[in-house]
Amino acid sequence: DWTPASFIESTVAELKKQLGDDKVILALSGGVDSSVTAVLLNKAIGKNLTCIFVDHGLLRKNEFEKVMDDYEHLGLNVIGVNAKEKFYRELHGVTDPEQKRKIIGKGFIDVFDEEAKKLKDIKWLGQGTIYPDVIESLSITGTVIKSHHNVGGLPDTMKLKLVEPLRLLFKDEVRRVGNELGMMPNLIKRHPFPGPGLGIRVLGEITPEKIEILQNADDIYISLMREWGLYDKIWQAGSILLPVRSVGVMGDERTYDYTIALRAVTSTDAMTADWAQLPYDFLAKVSNEIINKVKGVNRVVYDISSKPPATIEWE
Numbered sequence: 427d428w429t430p431a432s433f434i435e436s437t438v439a440e441l442k443k444q445l446g447d448d449k450v451i452l453a454l455s456g457g458v459d460s461s462v463t464a465v466l467l468n469k470a471i472g473k474n475l476t477c478i479f480v481d482h483g484l485l486r487k488n489e490f491e492k493v494m495d496d497y498e499h500l501g502l503n504v505i506g507v508n509a510k511e512k513f514y515r516e517l518h519g520v521t522d523p524e525q526k527r528k529i530i531g532k533g534f535i536d537v538f539d540e541e542a543k544k545l546k547d548i549k550w551l552g553q554g555t556i557y558p559d560v561i562e563s564l565s566i567t568g569t570v571i572k573s574h575h576n577v578g579g580l581p582d583t584m585k586l587k588l589v590e591p592l593r594l595l596f597k598d599e600v601r602r603v604g605n606e607l608g609m610m611p612n613l614i615k616r617h618p619f620p621g622p623g624l625g626i627r628v629l630g631e632i633t634p635e636k637i638e639i640l641q642n643a644d645d646i647y648i649s650l651m652r653e654w655g656l657y658d659k660i661w662q663a664g665s666i667l668l669p670v671r672s673v674g675v676m677g678d679e680r681t682y683d684y685t686i687a688l689r690a691v692t693s694t695d696a697m698t699a700d701w702a703q704l705p706y707d708f709l710a711k712v713s714n715e716i717i718n719k720v721k722g723v724n725r726v727v728y729d730i731s732s733k734p735p736a737t738i739e740w741e
């Protein structure tokens with residue numbers, strides 16, 4: 427019978443056997459999958475695991491610092507890299523979503539490669555690939571809807587062997603394993619978050635100013651969602667900064683500011699998703715807080731589209 431405890435026991439034993447005294451490098455994203463992978467590898471090989479966590483400047487507000495803290499508490503050997511400037515520079519003027527994904531994906535590999543080169547004798551690349559990633563990357567539909575870079579994003583200059591201990595697990599099993607490993611709820615209950623991050627939630631051109639507006643609005647939304655006890659009932663929530671401005675009024679002044687769209691969906695695997703029927707009084711509170719506190723925003727809307735035909739992300 428599959429239990430988180432038996433999975434951990436057999437996986438750690440297999441990893442020890444497979445890896446021996448070899449060194450492993452792993453990219454952490456702040457998400458459940460890579461975090462659980464890191465803790466399993468750490469249990470098996472300890473300091474022979476080096477983790478790299480890249481700040482591409484497209485994370486949620488204060489997320490990099492919070493997650494680095496969690497990783498250090500877990501005893502992981504982790505190198506944090508601030509690469510914000512590089513990503514902002516390379517994304518300057520780019521509006522096409524697939525182009526943004528390519529730039530961000532390649533940027534990750536560049537930064538990761540550079541860090542890896544500083545380390546010696548690395549033989550393996552650890553990855554938090556889970557079963558749905560494997561399936562999705564195998565299904566050939568002929569058209570790329572959105573190119574996810576969870577799978578296949580290997581730096582090809584590095585001839586490393588792959589170690590993917592979660593390859594046969596579903597998300598809920600990964601969460602149960604994380605729980606059994608004693609990991610903090612902040613890491614294991616967290617909503618899925620796309621690799622390109624807020625880069626695909628600022629629609630159209632990305633600027634550091636727009637990212638900051640979105641971070642501030644999103645922080646209000648997600649914090650209130652936790653306060654109201656709604657966070658764990660939702661598969662994924664986030665905010666989107668729309669590339670249009672509209673007229674509003676503040677005191678005697680006319681404003682001409684941005685619109686924030688709020689998104690929240692229920693789902694089990696992200697392949698299909700329903701828009702979440704959040705309480706009106708919650709939405710009213712979030713809207714008030716955002717409009718009163720986030721400069722540059724004068725309108726908040728709620729996305730009531732399900733997948734299909736809409737997608738979870740807007741880009």
Ligand code: XMP
Nearest residue numbers: 572573574575618620621622696737738739
């Ligand atoms: P969509 O928008 O296709 O999203 O309904 C389905 C799930 O995938 C996530 N997503 C991504 N994850 N890189 C990622 O790592 C990406 O480029 C990407 N695009 C979408 C999305 O957040 C949702 O969980």
